[in-house]
Amino acid sequence: MAKSALDKDLKKVVRLEEATYALSRSIAAPGLAIIFLLAVLLFMAGLAPVGPLSIFVIAGGVVAGYMALNIGANDVANNMGPAVGSRALPLAAALVIAAVCEAAGAILAGGDVVNTISRNIVRPAEELDVFDFVMLMVASLLAAGMWLHLATFLNAPVSTTHSIVGGVVGAGIAAAGMAAINWSMMSAIAASWVISPVMGGLIAAALLGFVKWTVLFRDEDRIEAARRWVPVMIGLMAGTFAMYLALKGFSRVWKPAPETVWALGAAGFAAGWLLTRPWVARRAALIENRRKHVAKLFTLPLICAAALLSFAHGANDVANAVGPLAAIVAAAETGEAAPDKVVLPLWVLLIGAMGIALGLALFGPRLIRTVGEKITKMDAVRAFCVALAAAITVLIASALGLPVSTTHVAIGGVFGVGFLREMLANIGLNADTPKKKKVRPGDPDTLNRTPEEAIRRQIKRETRRLVRRRHVLTIAAAWVITVPAAGLLAGGIYVVLKLVMA
Structure with a gap:
């Protein structure tokens, strides 16, 4: 009896400790965010x-910090989600890598699209003075941050670019009426709602199909096929990211000519292919001729891509966080609404x-x-194709002059x-999916069922659904309403600020 009572008391203590730990974690995150602000x-x-x-400069800095917090909470998941979902990276390691790389990119090469956010969307009328312009930017930042905060709470990955664009609009x-908006740029942004996901999905599916047909479906010689084609895929990744970083990553400090970008892409492909051939050969000699083993060859390239x-x-x-802040600082220094040149100081980048x-x-x-686990099941091959498709899509869109998210x-x-x-x-070509449930005569699940109902259930059973549809609807709805929701919030905040400052 005494031992049983002691066990119960110990279980209560353990449950209390677990509840205390969970509560402390839920309090710690908002507390640290408040300390940062x-x-x-x-x-x-x-x-x-x-x-x-x-x-307004002080308020703009705080709101920009709030916006940056929400960008980190929402947008970065798209880069690291597939790597975590495929088990290529544990969550803690993914957070460290993403934090370091995001910060490095922001500080070393950030801010190329500041003028787009701060000047090119809104063309202020002559009657819009510097106070109105600054309040406009503060309202835009706050509205975009609030919308991202809500989307993160609802587990909906949305575009931070579209959020701040909607806020500015x-x-x-x-502040200045419909005529103040650059509607041609807004039309291009609206077109990207459809172009971005469709292009990314088609390219990712094409890459995955290529890997499946050239490597994974080669039942007798998967390892030999992996030796031949995995270095090619890694070379494609290296060349693509060399071009991607030349065009997008370092655009603030270096703007190479198109010939240079293509040369860098070719050099990256050759280097990636040549350097990884012996590495793949060594790894391939240690694995079995099974899909799961061959897929592990993509783990390290996936981490590099992420x-x-x-x-x-x-x-x-x-720039989505600090672009409006840079515009506020420039307006405060020059006394002009929408100054012709917006300089991005290093300390502004540091906040972002x-x-x-x-x-x-x-x-x-x-x-x-x-992103990594709840939409569809990920492995290293699928996650690698998603990361590579993202880079290829942005490259193609940049070449065509299309703004994509x-x-x-x-x-x-x-x-x-x-x-x-x-x-x-x-169609029976994916052996890594769960086996169909066998239905035996006399099974309770089949009793008291009409022939028509039995046929419908058999068709439903044979049609496998490997993508959770509810996430499709939730995410698509969040994408569609991002710009108008952020816009309505920003308009309301601007009106309140105008009344308060009157």
């Missing part, structure tokens, strides 16, 4: 130029980089699991490989 507040208070707009309309994507993402998407890294570490795991591209790639798996499973 307070640090930004003190930092901005010491740097803000003296003048009537200093309060909504606040711009509230890290490179994070670097390029930090270089580009940091630190916020993205911290937001990822504190709030990113939930969405990383959603890296979020939409990556999520489209995840759906693309998932639907390809589903299609192949339903």
